[in-house]
Amino acid sequence: MTIAFAGHPLDRADHVRADPARLAELAHADARLLLLDGLIPRLGDGNCLQWGRVGDAGEEAELVFLGLLDGEALFGAVPEAGDLDPAYARRETWAALGRLVEEELALYGGARSLLDWHARHRFCAQCGQPTHPAKGGWQRNCPACGAQHFPRTDPVTIMLVEHDGRLLLGRNARFPPGSYSALAGFVEPGETIEEAVAREVFEEAGVRVRDVRYVASQPWPFPSQLMIGCHALAEDDSLTIDTTELEDARWFGRAEIAEAMDKGEASTGFKAPTSRAIAHYLLRWWLENA
Numbered sequence: 001m002t003i004a005f006a007g008h009p010l011d012r013a014d015h016v017r018a019d020p021a022r023l024a025e026l027a028h029a030d031a032r033l034l035l036l037d038g039l040i041p042r043l044g045d046g047n048c049l050q051w052g053r054v055g056d057a058g059e060e061a062e063l064v065f066l067g068l069l070d071g072e073a074l075f076g077a078v079p080e081a082g083d084l085d086p087a088y089a090r091r092e093t094w095a096a097l098g099r100l101v102e103e104e105l106a107l108y109g110g111a112r113s114l115l116d117w118h119a120r121h122r123f124c125a126q127c128g129q130p131t132h133p134a135k136g137g138w139q140r141n142c143p144a145c146g147a148q149h150f151p152r153t154d155p156v157t158i159m160l161v162e163h164d165g166r167l168l169l170g171r172n173a174r175f176p177p178g179s180y181s182a183l184a185g186f187v188e189p190g191e192t193i194e195e196a197v198a199r200e201v202f203e204e205a206g207v208r209v210r211d212v213r214y215v216a217s218q219p220w221p222f223p224s225q226l227m228i229g230c231h232a233l234a235e236d237d238s239l240t241i242d243t244t245e246l247e248d249a250r251w252f253g254r255a256e257i258a259e260a261m262d263k264g265e266a267s268t269g270f271k272a273p274t275s276r277a278i279a280h281y282l283l284r285w286w287l288e289n290a
């Protein structure tokens with residue numbers, strides 16, 4: 001079982017990022033540049049990412065050093081605008097993601113997160129003046145006040161809550177009809193992962209949990225979450241649903257989950273999460289291990 005967007009193939013080459021002379025040498029006109037429409041990948045033959053030349057990026061382009069692939073430097077150019085929408089909110093993005101070959105999801109996801117961060121962080125959060133990319137694009141510096149800004153990764157817990165052989169899954173109003181997934185929520189300042197799981201499940205479904213354990217994680221580039229997949233046991237199965245967060249939540253038995261996972265869209269029960277989401281991985285993990 002693999003996790004989509006995991007397994008980044010590039011050498012992140014921190015020593016290159018910190019060496020402006022080496023970076024300038026690598027960013028020659030014929031160096032490879034990731035081709036995007038905004039932040040949407042342009043797909044070529046075999047649904048692979050398409051690459052152009054750094055020389056075609058234009059004089060004004062802000063270049064980001066993505067890393068080294070087999071010793072060759074790869075670059076991306078910061079688009080005019082970022083994109084805060086969830087992945088499924090833009091049909092073109094979702095369609096491209098469905099087609100993009102599995103092996104290139106991680107490369108695309110990492111590049112997308114970084115380029116989107118640049119597009120949305122052109123000004124200093126401390127003094128409001130324009131900032132400039134530094135360290136090959138893995139930092140932005142403010143010349144006015146000296147502040148350094150770094151690309152964000154926001155931790156989000158996503159959890160399978162189990163009671164008596166059944167799992168608690170929910171849906172919010174923006175999900176496609178019939179779709180249910182694992183509950184999830186951002187880790188707040190001052191919280192451990194375990195505390196965030198317990199708080200989110202209680203807030204959204206009114207259920208107390210114990211024995212929270214980590215299962216797997218996934219970088220999710222819409223825009224910059226680190227999804228932290230967990231499993232927890234519920235103290236009891238009575239639900240008090242917070243309808244501002246969830247449209248519905250209920251307990252699903254093993255047979256129902258197995259059918260939804262095996263039949264996908266053709267399931268006569270609920271629709272399972274897409275294979276691109278860590279919730280899909282977690283449900284498979286549960287069916288095989290729990």
Ligand SMILES: [Zn+2]
Nearest residue numbers: 124127142145
């Ligand atoms: Zn500043």
